[in-house]
Amino acid sequence: MSTSTPILQAQGVGVRFGGVRALDGVDLALRPGEVCGLIGPNGAGKTTLFDVLSGIRRPDEGRVLLDGSDVTRRSPVWRARHGMRRTFQRQQPFGQLTVADNLVVAQEWRGGGGGLAADLVGAPTRRPYERARRDRAAEVLALCGLGAVAESYAAALPVGRARMLELARAVADPPRVLLLDEPASGMTADESRALSAVVLRLAAEEGCAVLLVEHNVSFVMEVCARVVVLDLGRVLAEGTPAEVRADARVREAYLGTGVTN
Numbered sequence: 001m002s003t004s005t006p007i008l009q010a011q012g013v014g015v016r017f018g019g020v021r022a023l024d025g026v027d028l029a030l031r032p033g034e035v036c037g038l039i040g041p042n043g044a045g046k047t048t049l050f051d052v053l054s055g056i057r058r059p060d061e062g063r064v065l066l067d068g069s070d071v072t073r074r075s076p077v078w079r080a081r082h083g084m085r086r087t088f089q090r091q092q093p094f095g096q097l098t099v100a101d102n103l104v105v106a107q108e109w110r111g112g113g114g115g116l117a118a119d120l121v122g123a124p125t126r127r128p129y130e131r132a133r134r135d136r137a138a139e140v141l142a143l144c145g146l147g148a149v150a151e152s153y154a155a156a157l158p159v160g161r162a163r164m165l166e167l168a169r170a171v172a173d174p175p176r177v178l179l180l181d182e183p184a185s186g187m188t189a190d191e192s193r194a195l196s197a198v199v200l201r202l203a204a205e206e207g208c209a210v211l212l213v214e215h216n217v218s219f220v221m222e223v224c225a226r227v228v229v230l231d232l233g234r235v236l237a238e239g240t241p242a243e244v245r246a247d248a249r250v251r252e253a254y255l256g257t258g259v260t261n
C-alpha cells in the first residue's frame, strides 16, 4: 500500500449556484489509510464538496480523480462499485429492519445468487451469499460495538447508536474511500470516543481513506492527522490539527466558535 499516491483527488473544483460561488478552485488529495478532516463555518462549501466527490453533483469547473483516473462524469453507483462510500447528515437506516439485517441489506446491492427470481423463491444458490453477508455483518457489528443491539429494530436505537449504525452500514461492504458527514453529531463524549477508535482502526487496519466533515472540532482534532479548512468555497488552510489551530486566518474565520479552544 503506497502512502504517497492519492486515492481520491479534487483538482480546481468550482461549483456555482446562480451568483453564489459555493466552491472555487478547490484542491484536495486523500491517501490510503489517512483520516482527514474537512471543517469550515456554515456555508463554507463542505456538503457541496462531498456532493462533487461522491458524484451527486457535477462541478462547473475542475475534476475528481479516483486512483489517478478522471471520474468527474462517473455516477455515484459507479464510484461505489470502485470502493467509495458516503454517509449523510440525515440518518437513513431501514427502521423496520433489525440492526443486523440493515448490514446484510447494505451488502445486497452487489447482487449474486441468481437475482430477483432466486430471492422470490428462496433459491439455494443464494445461501452462500447470505452466509457470507451475515458473517460480515457480525464482524462489523462487533467492530462498531453494536453486537448487543443486533436484533433491535433500527428505528428504536438512541441517536448515538443510530449514528454508529450509519457508519456500520457504510463499511458493511468494505470501502476504500469513506466520506463521513457529521458522524459524531448527537453523540455523547463516550460514543464519539468509540467512533474515533472505529475510524482509526478502519484506516490503520484496512487502509481505508477517510474524509470527514464535522462541526465537533475537538473530535476532528483528535481523530484526524490532517485537517483542511474551507471558507467561502476556498481552501483557507491545511495542516496538522496543531498547525490549523495556530493559523491566524482560521482563528479569524472561526472567531468565537471554539476552534481555537
Ligand SMILES: Nc1ncnc2c1ncn2[C@@H]1O[C@H](COP(=O)(O)OP(=O)(O)OP(=O)(O)O)[C@@H](O)[C@H]1O
Pocket: 017, 020, 021, 022, 040, 041, 042, 043, 044, 045, 046, 047, 048, 049
Ligand atoms: N442547492 C443549492 N442552491 C443554492 N445555493 C446552494 C445550494 N446548496 C448550497 N448552496 C449554497 O452554497 C454555499 C455552500 O453550501 P454548503 O451546504 O456546501 O456549505 P456547508 O459548508 O456544508 O454548510 P453547513 O456547515 O451549514 O452544512 C452556501 O452559500 C449555500 O447557501
